[in-house]
Amino acid sequence: MQFLRKYLDKIKPDFEPGGKFAMFRSVFDGFETFLFVPNTTSQSGVHIHDAMDSKRAMSIVVIALLPCLLFGMFNTGYQHYLALGESPGFWITFLYGFLAVLPIVAVSYMVGLGIEFTIAQWKGHEIQEGFLVSGMLIPLIVPVDTPLWMIALATAFAVVFAKEVFGGTGFNIWNVALVARAFLFFAYPSKMSGEQVFVRTDSTFGLGGGVVADGFSGATPLGQINSGGLAEVSNIAGQPLNYWDMFWGLIPGSIGETSKLCILLGAAVLLITGIANWRTMVSVFAGGIVTVWLFNIFGSSPIMQIHPLEHLLLGGFAFGAVFMATDPVTSPRTQQGKYVFGFLTGAFAILVRILNPGYPEGMMLAILLMNSFVPLIDYCVVEGNVKRRLKRNK
Amino acid sequence: MTQIIKLKRGLDIPLKGMPREVTKHTIRSSYYTLFPDDYTGFTPKVVVKQGDEVLTGNPVMYDKNHPELKIVSPVSGVVTAINRGEKRKLQSIVILADAKNEPVDFGRKKINDLSPETIKSALADAGILALFRQRPYDRIVHPADTPRDIFISGFSSAPLAPGFDYILKGHEADFQTGLEALAMLTSGNVYLGVRAGRKGIVPDTLTTRIGNLQIVAFEGAHPTGNVGVQINRMKPVNKGEIVWTVQPQDVIITGRFFNKGVVDMTRLVALTGSEVNECDRAYYPMLPGASIEKLVKSSVTEHIALRYISGNVLTGKRIASDGSLHAGDNQVTVIPEGDETHEVLGWAMPRPGQFSVSRTYPAFLLERLTKKKYEMDARIKGGRRAMIMSNEWEKVFPMDILPEFLVRAILAQDIDKMENLGIYEVAPEDFALCEFVDTSKMELQKIVREGLDWFYKEMS
Structure with missing residues (x-):
């Protein structure tokens, strides 16, 4: 690595203000700090610093998402060949999914990072790592058949209007990836729901061509429940699904959300490293379970009688609870606030699922709604602290 | 039985370079530098000119807003430089020490014979009151105030901090006189925070002699030793209230002033840090303002860039290798600067040599298993x-x-x-x-x- 360091030192002056590549300063700086820990030393305050930085925090989240991504790729291929009624073996299945999912990941990163790099350079900031996570989350929460131009548009919209207009990473009110998802959901409703988008039936780069088998239905289990109020759900070939199927995740759905096993692995990584706060995560599940349970007791329609476990295993509930609700920037900053936020997020997700026939999935809306209430939640907790502190005067 | 307050939150950074409990030779310097900025809130008016001779204890500047507050020369000698920066802001006054070290005689005094006002004005004249701080604002005190209480943290929990129980040895009488003097200055109590489980730094009988002295024990990791944390736990400062805080070494100086009648600012300073040779990590009697040149010469690692800190690694001031000990500092720390280090892909590597409280690093396991101490640089x-x-x-x-x-x-x-x-x-x-x-x-x-x-x- 010595030669690389020497090379960077050699070209660095060109990127300083006044150098011939000064317009790419932020990009150079981004790559330099990516390759080498910055050697800036402390000039004020403490003389030593913890080795933790935001690059590491963000990369841990990306690592935690990898199982979901890899499984999502496999599942894309699996659903495709299931629809065709073929079984070409593990590697071909994975390759199909890989080829189908990779362009989405690439587009999300290219568009998002492109905008981030440009804005960082324009404002004279360092490049902030926040989008490393958002750029990975966006592909995982969209249906695999979403057109790439839509991904690009949604990503651009989210990065600009949900993040940069607020001031960049750390200042946004709503989870960036979810804003991208919401943009798609409301701008292109016909492309974002229904039976066609969750299973890719076309060939990808010439791989996996064929005609879908008889009896194929691309509806997700959650969609089936929502439209028919079914207690029994089936896979795309019409065979019934049990809880274990839902847990392993070989079911149609957005790319990264189907396997609860992989989400559990991700949750373990986030909680062991302490990057995500367990309070939020646990409270979302608690809120969801309590709400379903109340519906179970008092509800009359079949959709209200669905078992809590099924709710947790289907759709994006678990994925949202583990990876999206725990976003430190858009969830409450106070510990007590995290409980309230998590509980209400879980509760609202279930409310939307059960009471709104238009939306099969409520997680996205619940998190975005609760994101909007975060300042209020924190305000109440802070006021509590203020009141307690004023009391000791008396 | 003293009250024990346990603190659960905090962090003891496992840093290499703890001082041994050995006192070495006194560090004498040819010149002494006084920095008005060490006294937060002090607006200096200089009363000496270049070339003036001063005695130990002679004022060299006073505070424009409270003329009673003075900063005095820690040595006798000649004022050789008055350094000013932008907008003629006073940066430092340099005094070339003579060999005599002749002190001003303030006269021995018995605390019991004095009124609070006389004690306060005597301390102000001797430049000792300027060392005290007030909360709110953590700045110099107003001499006209009578503080609600006075707080002294009898130990420091900062990284590699010197142990006050060691520093105190041989100065017990001065410390107690200092406490007596402080007890006269407040309408409330003098609170002395001590480390739980250690042998007391004052005899239990002292509380009967000084009626308003309260001793409270604290347990827990840094910042338990921070006086602000102790105040918050014992008797928080509310709007409109003023308390004073005094460093324990300054209590000794206060007591010494009344017992001997002279200003002797000597303090025991610990030389600490991973880059100090192990045998030189010890305690050295020093005066504030003294150059650390002789202190660190031939006792630190060679051939790498070093950072010299007057104070500890968290709150200290960065100084040059021939810089001066700043007022109120009890330790000098030397750590690697680290600007020559280029770690590859630091965000992805395990980096077992780096300390972090985050569990994304193996440090949290290593600390439990091996009690590893870290050399940390200034990056x-x-x-x-x-x-x-x-x-x-x-x-x-x-x-x-x-x-x-x-x-x-x-x-x-x-x-x-x-x-x-x-x-x-x-x-x-x-x-x-x-x-x-x-x-x-x-x-x-x-x-x-x-x-x-x-x-x-x-x-x-």
Whole structure:
């Protein structure tokens, strides 16, 4: 690595203000700090610093998402060949999914990072790592058949209007990836729901061509429940699904959300490293379970009688609870606030699922709604602290 | 039986370079430098000219707003330089020491014979009152005030901090006289915080002799030794109240002043840090303002860039290898600068040699298994960011205050919120650990210092 360091030192002056590549300063700086820990030393305050930085925090989240991504790729291929009624073996299945999912990941990163790099350079900031996570989350929460131009548009919209207009990473009110998802959901409703988008039936780069088998239905289990109020759900070939199927995740759905096993692995990584706060995560599940349970007791329609476990295993509930609700920037900053936020997020997700026939999935809306209430939640907790502190005067 | 207060939140940074309990030769310097900036809030008016001769204890400057507050020369000699910076701001006064070290005789005094006012004015004249600090604002005291209480933290929990129980040996009488003097200055109590489980630094009988002396024991990791944390736990500062805080070595100086009748600012200074040769990590009697040149010469690692700090690694001031010990500092720390280090892909590597409170590093396991101590350099080890991670600061901030919201109020200059969220109780040093652990590498002590100064201006 010595030669690389020497090379960077050699070209660095060109990127300083006044150098011939000064317009790419932020990009150079981004790559330099990516390759080498910055050697800036402390000039004020403490003389030593913890080795933790935001690059590491963000990369841990990306690592935690990898199982979901890899499984999502496999599942894309699996659903495709299931629809065709073929079984070409593990590697071909994975390759199909890989080829189908990779362009989405690439587009999300290219568009998002492109905008981030440009804005960082324009404002004279360092490049902030926040989008490393958002750029990975966006592909995982969209249906695999979403057109790439839509991904690009949604990503651009989210990065600009949900993040940069607020001031960049750390200042946004709503989870960036979810804003991208919401943009798609409301701008292109016909492309974002229904039976066609969750299973890719076309060939990808010439791989996996064929005609879908008889009896194929691309509806997700959650969609089936929502439209028919079914207690029994089936896979795309019409065979019934049990809880274990839902847990392993070989079911149609957005790319990264189907396997609860992989989400559990991700949750373990986030909680062991302490990057995500367990309070939020646990409270979302608690809120969801309590709400379903109340519906179970008092509800009359079949959709209200669905078992809590099924709710947790289907759709994006678990994925949202583990990876999206725990976003430190858009969830409450106070510990007590995290409980309230998590509980209400879980509760609202279930409310939307059960009471709104238009939306099969409520997680996205619940998190975005609760994101909007975060300042209020924190305000109440802070006021509590203020009141307690004023009391000791008396 | 003294009360014991346990603090759960905090962090002892496992740093290499603890001093051994050995006292070595006195460090004498040819010149001594006085920095008015060490006395936060002090607006200096210089009373000496270049070439003037001064005795130990002669005033060299006074505070423009409170002329009674003086800073005195720690040695006898000749004023050789008065250094000014931009806008003629006074930066330092340099005194070339003579061999005589002739002191001004203030006369021995018995505390019991003195009124509080005489004690205060005597301390002000001797330049000792300028060493005291007040909360709120963590700045110099107003001599006219009678503080609600006076707080002394009898131990420091900062990284590699010298042990006060060792420093105290041989100075017990002066320390007790100092406590007696302080007890006269307040309408309330003098609180002495001690480390739980250690042998007492004062005899139990002292509390009967000094009626308003309270001894409280503390247990827990740094910042238990921070006086601000102790105040918050014992008797918090509310709006309109003023308390004073005094460093224990300054209590000794106070006592010595009354017992001997002279100003003797000598303090035992620990030379610490991973880059100090092991045999030289010890205690050295020194005067504030003395150059550390002789102290560190031939006792530190050679051939790498070093950072010399007057004070500890969290709150100390960066000085040159021939810089001076700043007022109020009890240790000199030497660590690697680290600017020649280029670690590859630091965000992805396990980096077992790096300390972190984050469990993304193996440090949390190693610490439990091996009690590993770390050599830490001065790198920031990351880029400055906006606040991203939450609840990092709270874990090392054992006060009933929400540090993040207080910092936000300071940044927004929102007076009501600052007041409600606890600005009266904090000092920059209380945020030092928050600054250390912060993923976003924010300069919290600077933010808090500027906030306190701004707030003080607004309120006066």
